[in-house]
Amino acid sequence: xxxxxxxxxxxxxxxxGTAAAQTAATQPLPKPAEFYFDxxxxxxxxxxxxxxxxxxxMQKLSRIIERKAGADAEAAQLAHLAMEAGRVxxxxxxxxxxxxxxxxxxxxxxxxMWNYGWDLYRAGDDKGAFEQWRTLATTRGVTASxxxxxxxxxxxxxxxxxxxxxxxxxxxxxxxxxxxxxxQYARLLPAWTEAERKMLTEVQAAWAAxxxxxx
Numbered sequence: 001x002x003x004x005x006x007x008x009x010x011x012x013x014x015x016x017g018t019a020a021a022q023t024a025a026t027q028p029l030p031k032p033a034e035f036y037f038d039x040x041x042x043x044x045x046x047x048x049x050x051x052x053x054x055x056x057x058m059q060k061l062s063r064i065i066e067r068k069a070g071a072d073a074e075a076a077q078l079a080h081l082a083m084e085a086g087r088v089x090x091x092x093x094x095x096x097x098x099x100x101x102x103x104x105x106x107x108x109x110x111x112x113m114w115n116y117g118w119d120l121y122r123a124g125d126d127k128g129a130f131e132q133w134r135t136l137a138t139t140r141g142v143t144a145s146x147x148x149x150x151x152x153x154x155x156x157x158x159x160x161x162x163x164x165x166x167x168x169x170x171x172x173x174x175x176x177x178x179x180x181x182x183x184q185y186a187r188l189l190p191a192w193t194e195a196e197r198k199m200l201t202e203v204q205a206a207w208a209a210x211x212x213x214x215x
Contacts, residue, residue: 029134029151029163032170033143034214040144043110043136047076057081072101076112083119091119104139114146122193126157148174149189152203153196161206168200168207173214179204
């Protein structure tokens with residue numbers, strides 16, 4: 001997919017390096033809770049302002065961003081499209097712009113953070129993805145159902161395998177018939193890539209070999 005107008009807007013949309021950079025996580029991730037039943041539906045959804053796709057969506061979003069003060073949701077949607085198209089640095093700049101206008105009390109903040117995490121993960125930035133999701137997990141006391149498999153995946157990717165297994169165990173405690181085998185991954189994780197589901201099977205195998213006790 002070509003991104004023509006977006007590239008012309010880079011100078012307009014870029015924020016300073018200080019604002020765009022997000023400090024690596026220094027606080028540890030809290031230990032998993034016993035159960036994770038909260039659907040957290042306002043988090044686990046795409047940020048969609050325009051319904052067009054591809055270049056048409058990028059053109060429309062770019063025009064809105066040029067003309068509209070703030071335009072945080074538009075910047076977040078354009079950031080996702082840019083990163084999906086391989087324009088990772090532009091996507092980071094756009095996400096930084098969107099997040100600079102939001103805080104944890106804004107309705108779309110959680111979904112922007114969650115989607116940014118996935119875009120970073122799929123761009124090969126495990127640590128960046130972890131930081132977005134860690135922030136979500138620690139900002140308010142929600143025990144969301146997306147957390148155990150997602151943290152299991154990213155921690156395993158980062159080489160923190162013991163922690164990954166602890167998080168996978170939380171998924172099994174919550175819904176044992178769903179997570180104690182890999183048979184339902186396609187249904188449970190429809191938005192995940194095949195490679196992501198395959199990696200989670202490694203976590204599941206490690207869990208099955210030595211299920212950790214809680215707490």
